[in-house]
Amino acid sequence: MSPVELLHFQQQQALQVARQFLLQQATGLTSPSSNENKQPAVQVPVSVAMMSPQMITPQQMQQILSPPQLQALLQQQQAIMLQQLQEYYKKQQEQLHLQLLTQQQAGKQQAKEQPLGNKQLAFQQQLLQMQQLQQQHLLNLQRQGLVSLQPGQGTVPLQTLPQAVCPSDLQQLWKEVTATQPVEDSIKQEGLDLSTNTSNSTSFSAAKVSPPISHHPLPNGQNAMLTQRRDSSSHEETPGSHPLYGHGECKWPGCETLCEDLGQFVKHLNTEHALDDRSTAQCRVQMQVVQQLEIQLAKESERLQAMMAHLHMRPSEPKPFSQPLNLVSSATLSKSTSDTFPDGLPHPPTSATAPITPLRQGPSVISSSTLHNVGPIRRRNSDKFCTPISSELAQNHEFYKNADVRPPFTYASLIRQAILETPDRQLTLNEIYNWFTRMFAYFRRNTATWKNAVRHNLSLHKCFVRVENVKGAVWTVDELEYQKRRPPKMTGSPTLVKNMISGLSYGALNASYQAALAESNFPLLNSPTMINTSSTSGMLHVGHDDVSSTVEQVNSNGSNSPRLSPQQYSHQVHVKEEPTETEDDSRPVSLMATTNQNVTIPDDRDMEEELPVEDLS
DNA sequence: TTGAGATTAAACAAGC
DNA sequence: GGCTTGTTTAATCTCA
Numbered sequence: 001m002s003p004v005e006l007l008h009f010q011q012q013q014a015l016q017v018a019r020q021f022l023l024q025q026a027t028g029l030t031s032p033s034s035n036e037n038k039q040p041a042v043q044v045p046v047s048v049a050m051m052s053p054q055m056i057t058p059q060q061m062q063q064i065l066s067p068p069q070l071q072a073l074l075q076q077q078q079a080i081m082l083q084q085l086q087e088y089y090k091k092q093q094e095q096l097h098l099q100l101l102t103q104q105q106a107g108k109q110q111a112k113e114q115p116l117g118n119k120q121l122a123f124q125q126q127l128l129q130m131q132q133l134q135q136q137h138l139l140n141l142q143r144q145g146l147v148s149l150q151p152g153q154g155t156v157p158l159q160t161l162p163q164a165v166c167p168s169d170l171q172q173l174w175k176e177v178t179a180t181q182p183v184e185d186s187i188k189q190e191g192l193d194l195s196t197n198t199s200n201s202t203s204f205s206a207a208k209v210s211p212p213i214s215h216h217p218l219p220n221g222q223n224a225m226l227t228q229r230r231d232s233s234s235h236e237e238t239p240g241s242h243p244l245y246g247h248g249e250c251k252w253p254g255c256e257t258l259c260e261d262l263g264q265f266v267k268h269l270n271t272e273h274a275l276d277d278r279s280t281a282q283c284r285v286q287m288q289v290v291q292q293l294e295i296q297l298a299k300e301s302e303r304l305q306a307m308m309a310h311l312h313m314r315p316s317e318p319k320p321f322s323q324p325l326n327l328v329s330s331a332t333l334s335k336s337t338s339d340t341f342p343d344g345l346p347h348p349p350t351s352a353t354a355p356i357t358p359l360r361q362g363p364s365v366i367s368s369s370t371l372h373n374v375g376p377i378r379r380r381n382s383d384k385f386c387t388p389i390s391s392e393l394a395q396n397h398e399f400y401k402n403a404d405v406r407p408p409f410t411y412a413s414l415i416r417q418a419i420l421e422t423p424d425r426q427l428t429l430n431e432i433y434n435w436f437t438r439m440f441a442y443f444r445r446n447t448a449t450w451k452n453a454v455r456h457n458l459s460l461h462k463c464f465v466r467v468e469n470v471k472g473a474v475w476t477v478d479e480l481e482y483q484k485r486r487p488p489k490m491t492g493s494p495t496l497v498k499n500m501i502s503g504l505s506y507g508a509l510n511a512s513y514q515a516a517l518a519e520s521n522f523p524l525l526n527s528p529t530m531i532n533t534s535s536t537s538g539m540l541h542v543g544h545d546d547v548s549s550t551v552e553q554v555n556s557n558g559s560n561s562p563r564l565s566p567q568q569y570s571h572q573v574h575v576k577e578e579p580t581e582t583e584d585d586s587r588p589v590s591l592m593a594t595t596n597q598n599v600t601i602p603d604d605r606d607m608e609e610e611l612p613v614e615d616l617s
Numbered sequence: 618t619t620g621a622g623a624t625t626a627a628a629c630a631a632g633c
Numbered sequence: 634g635g636c637t638t639g640t641t642t643a644a645t646c647t648c649a
Contacts, residue, residue: 410622410623410624411623411624412623429637429638429639430637430638449624449625449626450624450625452625452626452627453623453624453625453626455637455638455639455640456624456625456626456639456640456641457623457624458638458639458640459639459640459641460640460641466639473638473639
């Protein structure tokens with residue numbers, strides 16, 4: 001993208017931001033209910049609210065444009081925004097004045113009964129509010145650096161500017177106003193005195209001012225650039241530009257005094273809008289306006305969150321379901337989710353549903369980047385990063401049970417989980433099938449496919465040991481083999497190791513959600529299902545199963561080596577008798593056949609004796 | 618680009 | 634013979 005294109009793009013963005021704000025302002029002004037809302041104000045950073053989602057980050061801009069270009073760009077944006085805002089406010093003022101005149105004429109007929117019509121007063125108040133809204137918005141813009149003093153304003157006595165009042169000063173003003181004048185009086189005074197300028201010549205003292213532009217850093221780091229731009233001596237902007245000065249007249253609420261140039265305006269500002277009861281009352285009203293705006297913003301934000309929650313959670317869809325943990329795709333969604341649900345976790349679905357998608361979908365339907373279940377993406381994050389599948393299933397049990405979403409786990413991990421969930425750590429093939437269908441809606445169809453896969457996995461992986469008992473053949477898990485089967489891949493990666501330490505390495509989980517899950521996952525890591533104490537599956541590892549279980553965590557813990565952890569290593573020494581590729585090569589049968597033959601023995605006792613014998617071989 | 622792992626499909630055998 | 638269970642191979646896909 002060339003600088004010219006970027007410039008144009010930025011201008012469009014600035015226009016869009018201005019339009020969005022104007023729309024919000026219009027909504028707030030025309031909404032009668034907004035004035036009735038007396039909820040506590042919610043502090044919402046306007047800089048965030050104003051941020052356009054598609055806005056290019058300052059880092060990107062800095063990479064593309066040179067500092068002078070950036071300065072010119074920002075100045076252009078601000079000029080456009082300011083111009084649009086001023087035009088809008090002027091139109092609003094004209095419209096309100098028109099309505100006011102109409103009401104005044106109508107009010108004259110009722111003047112005998114009501115010296116001052118309520119409607120007229122309401123209009124006046126609305127006009128006042130609108131004007132103060134304009135001022136407040138300009139103040140906000142300036143505080144954020146979106147609108148700044150123009151280069152030519154370097155001569156302006158900044159201490160006289162109303163936006164120079166810092167919050168503490170406003171609080172002081174507030175105290176003064178509340179101590180001297182009731183709110184109603186101040187409003188009424190403003191309402192009746194919109195076009196008069198009767199203030200005295202008291203001026204702001206330097207002690208009561210703060211720097212003209214507060215140094216709230218913008219979230220995207222634009223502060224530095226804007227500061228730099230303020231020091232710039234460039235151009236373009238007409239020197240006679242001021243937030244309260246436009247179209248040759250004073251924009252102070254209710255003033256509209258014509259000023260030929262900025263100097264005259266400044267003089268007018270110092271004399272007519274100095275610190276007095278009237279100005280403090282205006283500040284007080286302005287604070288109320290701000291409060292209402294914040295309430296309105298809070299309402300709109302809440303509405304937005306509800307909309308997003310609706311669109312993502314689809315509660316009214318015929319197949320509602322909650323998203324599993326790793327469905328949260330963005331910080332925004334995460335925020336909305338956490339706001340919607342106090343526990344910060346997606347709530348399980350409340351109703352059983354039919355399969356969401358009849359299509360065969362990729363395992364990683366639940367990746368962070370793919371919120372929706374589309375695309376044959378495969379990602380078995382559980383195996384890759386030793387995901388505590390038990391915790392995942394525990395937290396999203398209802399989801400997987402009802403939603404036709406393929407679980408993001410490998411067949412092997414699912415089979416292992418099914419086996420480990422049983423008290424005796426063993427399952428027949430049919431019981432494994434039942435566990436799959438019971439736990440996952442996804443496995444209630446295409447049975448031939450996934451059952452074949454289950455059988456294939458059971459036979460393929462050495463970690464699954466077939467044991468024949470009196471009831472027939474059952475499958476158990478050799479935890480050690482399971483760990484050996486998948487050596488850690490996070491070799492030397494501090495980040496991954498760190499994630500593993502936390503036990504939250506869902507891979508697809510975003511950082512915020514990982515943080516939210518931290519507490520809930522740790523206890524689950526120690527859940528009984530994660531501790532393998534089965535004597536059956538343990539075979540020769542009786543007494544080591546806890547270690548084996550620990551290995552899963554210890555592995556995650558710190559070993560930055562692809563080799564086994566100390567526990568595993570000692571284990572490996574101890575169980576070196578287990579079939580290895582070399583040993584199998586010397587055998588006439590395959591590894592799997594050997595393993596299975598070794599363990600497919602009449603009873604556990606023989607089985608336990610078998611392997612030490614193999615050790616000797 | 619490549620290798621490893623996972624998935625899917627299929628063939629085949631054994632047992633009931 | 635049909636079904637289930639179990640084994641094995643091969644092709645394909647995904648990801649690091």
